[in-house]
Amino acid sequence: MADRWALVHPPLLGPAVLGPLAGELRRRGAEVAVPDLRSLVQDPASAGPSAAGWDRRWAAAVDPADVVLGFSGAGIVLPALAAACGARRVVWLDAVLPPASGPAEWPAQVRALVASLVADDGRVADWTTWWGPDAMGELLPDEQVRAAVLAEGHRLPADLWSVGVAVPPLTAEPRYVHLSPAYDGDAAAARARGWPVAGHGRGGHLDVATGPARVADLLA
Numbered sequence: 016m017a018d019r020w021a022l023v024h025p026p027l028l029g030p031a032v033l034g035p036l037a038g039e040l041r042r043r044g045a046e047v048a049v050p051d052l053r054s055l056v057q058d059p060a061s062a063g064p065s066a067a068g069w070d071r072r073w074a075a076a077v078d079p080a081d082v083v084l085g086f087s088g089a090g091i092v093l094p095a096l097a098a099a100c101g102a103r104r105v106v107w108l109d110a111v112l113p114p115a116s117g118p119a120e121w122p123a124q125v126r127a128l129v130a131s132l133v134a135d136d137g138r139v140a141d142w143t144t145w146w147g148p149d150a151m152g153e154l155l156p157d158e159q160v161r162a163a164v165l166a167e168g169h170r171l172p173a174d175l176w177s178v179g180v181a182v183p184p185l186t187a188e189p190r191y192v193h194l195s196p197a198y199d200g201d202a203a204a205a206r207a208r209g210w211p212v213a214g215h216g217r218g219g220h221l222d223v224a225t226g227p228a229r230v231a232d233l234l235a
């Protein structure tokens with residue numbers, strides 16, 4: 016596994032959630048980059064909360080890679096990132112699958128959930144607070160990993176989920192890795208496109224952080 020990998024975190028989380036998987040891939044001989052893209056969601060030209068152009072900023076920030084992997088919400092921008100970094104393979108890891116051509120929109124159920132979490136300042140609550148005070152201990156039992164993820168907690172402009180995302184033609188070899196039931200629909204859509212789909216989807220979404228060896232096996 017000597018390829019250069021770029022692991023892309025979702026907008027709602029930081030790179031720490033992908034740290035265990037990055038470590039596992041490095042142990043197997045891969046060169047791995049996990050860029051921190053959190054600050055690039057906000058439009059620097061806007062005085063208020065705005066995610067306008069976030070997909071272009073993310074694409075410009077990812078270095079050249081052989082394989083680009085997007086986890087969870089990062090899936091919606093993967094075609095743009097793959098085109099920008101010259102990847103020959105692109106992996107959706109329990110991730111939102113955009114349409115074959117754009118613009119892509121977030122799933123309706125995601126938009127509805129986020130709408131209930133918008134504060135008066137136009138930003139959405141930190142994802143690590145969405146599920147109650149004890150949830151993160153259950154989701155991420157490893158204290159070190161949990162602390163790293165919590166330290167990266169951040170709030171996002173509410174319009175992130177209403178901004179269309181460009182979907183350039185996909186020239187890289189696609190693959191879907193299915194971890195959890197929450198992404199059954201996306202995995203089925205990938206399968207319907209004729210893509211290879213690995214994983215049975217009966218695990219947990221955060222297996223990426225709690226079971227990195229098993230997830231790395233699915234990427235082989």
